[in-house]
Amino acid sequence: MKNSFLKEFNEREYFNQCTNLESLNGLMDKKKIRAYIGFDCTAQSLHVGSLLQIMCLRLLQKHGHQPIILLGGGTTRIGDPSGKEETRKILTEKEIEKNIKNIKKVFSIFLDNKNSKTRPIYVNNYKWLGKLNYIKFLREIGKHFTINKMLSFDSVKLRLEREQSLSYMEFNYMILQAYDFLELNKIKNCQMQIGGSDQWGNIVNGVELIKRHSSKQVFGLTTPLITLASGAKMGKTEKGAVWLDNKFLSSYNYWQFWRNTDDRDVIKFLKMFTDLELDKIERFKNENINKLKIILANEATSLLHGKTAAAKAEKTAKNIFEERSIGDDLPIINIDSKNLSNGLNIVDLVVTAKLLSSKSEVRRTIKNKGIKLNNIAVDDEKLNVSIENFDNKKMLKLSHGKKNHVILKLI
Numbered sequence: 001m002k003n004s005f006l007k008e009f010n011e012r013e014y015f016n017q018c019t020n021l022e023s024l025n026g027l028m029d030k031k032k033i034r035a036y037i038g039f040d041c042t043a044q045s046l047h048v049g050s051l052l053q054i055m056c057l058r059l060l061q062k063h064g065h066q067p068i069i070l071l072g073g074g075t076t077r078i079g080d081p082s083g084k085e086e087t088r089k090i091l092t093e094k095e096i097e098k099n100i101k102n103i104k105k106v107f108s109i110f111l112d113n114k115n116s117k118t119r120p121i122y123v124n125n126y127k128w129l130g131k132l133n134y135i136k137f138l139r140e141i142g143k144h145f146t147i148n149k150m151l152s153f154d155s156v157k158l159r160l161e162r163e164q165s166l167s168y169m170e171f172n173y174m175i176l177q178a179y180d181f182l183e184l185n186k187i188k189n190c191q192m193q194i195g196g197s198d199q200w201g202n203i204v205n206g207v208e209l210i211k212r213h214s215s216k217q218v219f220g221l222t223t224p225l226i227t228l229a230s231g232a233k234m235g236k237t238e239k240g241a242v243w244l245d246n247k248f249l250s251s252y253n254y255w256q257f258w259r260n261t262d263d264r265d266v267i268k269f270l271k272m273f274t275d276l277e278l279d280k281i282e283r284f285k286n287e288n289i290n291k292l293k294i295i296l297a298n299e300a301t302s303l304l305h306g307k308t309a310a311a312k313a314e315k316t317a318k319n320i321f322e323e324r325s326i327g328d329d330l331p332i333i334n335i336d337s338k339n340l341s342n343g344l345n346i347v348d349l350v351v352t353a354k355l356l357s358s359k360s361e362v363r364r365t366i367k368n369k370g371i372k373l374n375n376i377a378v379d380d381e382k383l384n385v386s387i388e389n390f391d392n393k394k395m396l397k398l399s400h401g402k403k404n405h406v407i408l409k410l411i
Contacts, residue, residue, distance in 0.1 A: 003028040005063035009221075011278055012271045014056060016197045019207050019220040024192070027219075028065070034121070035060055035192035035221075036068035036184055038177065040076045041099035042091065045245035046106050048257070049234055051273060052223055054110050056194050058275075061111060061118045068121045068190055069107055070180060071100045074129030078173050100124065106244050109304060121188060125180050141179055144212050145205070150174060153201035174202045181206030185218055192219040226272075229264035244304060250331040251305040255313035258297035260403060266292045274299035330397070334411045343384025346371065353408065355400040365400065372399040 001007045003025045009015055018024060027033065037053050039046065046054075057067040076096050091099075104122065113119050150156060153174065159166040181203075184190035193203050203220035210218050226234035242257050243249040261269055266289060270281045276299060284292055294314060301310035316330060333353050335344075350362045350371060362371065362381070369377040373389060374397050387410065390396045394410035 001025060005059065005065060008063070008278070009056070009059060012055075012059070013268060014052065014059070014223045014272065016222040016224045017200055017220075018222075019204065020217070023217065024219045024221070027191070032064045032066065032117070033192060034066045034068055034188055034190045035194055036070050036123075036181075036188075036190050037194045038070040038072055038075070038125075038180065039103065040072040041096055041103055042076055044099050044102045045243045045248055046103055047244060048242040049226075051244065052226060052234075053194065053196070054107070055273060056223065057107075057111055057120065061115075061120075064118060066118050066121065067111070068123060068184060068188055070184070071103065071122060071124050073097070073100060073124040073126030075125055075173065075176055075180070077126075078169055078176065102245070123184065123188070125176075125183075128183050129176060129179070137179075141175065141182075141209070141213075144209050145175055145178075155198070155201060174205055177202045178205035178209040181218065182210050182213060185210050185214065185216065190218075192221060194221045194223070197222045197225050229262040246305065251301060251309040252313045252316055252330055254304065255297045255301045255310060256317065256403060258300045259293050259317065261293055261296060263289050266296055270296050270299070273303075275303070330405050330407045332407045332409050335408050337387060337410045343386045346373075346378055346383040346385055347381055349385055349398065349408070350400065353398055353406045355398065355404050355406065370401050373397070375399070 001010050001021070005028055006015075006021075006025055037057060039050065039053070057069070060067045073096055076091065076099075077093075107120060107122075111120050150171070151160070155174070156166060156171065177199075181190070181193050193206055195203055200220070200222050203222065207218055207220050210216050228234060241248075242254065258269070258273075267281065267285060270276055270284065270292070271278065274296065276295075284295070298307075298310045298314060301313060346366070347359050347362045350356055350365075351359060355371075356362050356365060365371050366378050366381045369379065371378045373385070385396070390408070390410055396408040397405060398408055399405045
């Protein structure tokens with residue numbers, strides 16, 4: 001790979017497959033292009049599972065290319081069956097529009113909006129999908145797809161093999177995504193789609209549709225699906241998704257997610273999820289692994305929440321683990337002092353704080369000395385927490401294990 005973008009794309013371990021790598025290499029050497037990534041808007045925020053795609057958009061900008069961000073106002077109404085075992089919940093139009101508005105804020109943090117040649121172009125596919133004439137669409141677009149081939153794609157085949165329901169609505173998703181690429185090629189001169197490896201079939205459909213419909217060559221490029229060294233899915237934890245929004249996940253908890261990276265993943269994640277130069281990362285290989293985890297946490301958190309928040313999170317972690325103090329950057333949960341007039345049971349308090357999801361889990365954890373109040377293990381599940389447990393600042397630290405902490409604050 002001689003082209004600078006593709007070379008770094010590969011060296012950062014983003015590369016999985018390409019429809020015609022040699023031709024794409026030649027094209028990107030000759031000119032700057034537009035490439036798109038699609039994001040369905042099923043929640044109010046993206047999570048870490050989408051971060052690799054966002055880093056690809058950053059890399060496009062770095063090398064002078066212009067990213068197109070397709071926000072799936074139309075396809076979100078259908079639901080992508082790729083990797084899903086059941087039909088996605090259908091959202092209302094109002095919910096989808098609210099999600100689109102919030103998700104755009106994430107891109108405004110990660111991407112450069114100043115350079116007119118590389119600033120991201122936002123499109124909502126509902127603009128064209130919402131106006132489709134069904135008969136016309138079948139005649140002009142549907143004729144290019146065969147049921148035989150559509151049944152061969154993993155997103156369809158796996159659901160059918162497991163005898164899990166696949167609606168006709170979902171079955172059409174791959175055609176709509178291919179049509180998105182065709183539209184973006186026509187109206188925005190988009191020449192490449194990037195996506196996760198689970199999108200390969202959908203992306204190839206778009207490349208082939210454009211070739212048949214418009215006799216133009218476009219390209220598909222995929223990234224690997226990221227799983228942790230432990231085998232777990234990227235972005236999922238015991239406490240749920242790792243959101244890219246401070247409203248749903250504090251900067252401290254985001255920092256801790258990266259700080260808790262498995263030793264085997266640290267170098268790979270420094271390449272994938274930070275802007276550190278690759279030669280510098282190469283020199284890190286013999287460094288102390290805990291030092292590298294802090295570098296990863298600081299760099300990744302700085303990209304999303306800023307350097308000040310990252311430094312504050314590191315300081316709080318140091319206070320908690322080394323100096324055993326409360327720390328001033330932990331998530332804060334307000335507790336009405338009226339609710340503590342007769343005391344509040346520790347089991348209910350842990351569930352309210354969302355450190356654990358069920359009371360039975362809390363009771364088991366208390367037996368194993370895994371719940372702490374201000375660093376002191378709770379040994380009685382019948383303990384009632386009262387106002388007297390709070391310090392003179394009306395705060396109390398509640399902990400589950402060594403890594404999960406919240407501040408309870410009286411109001």
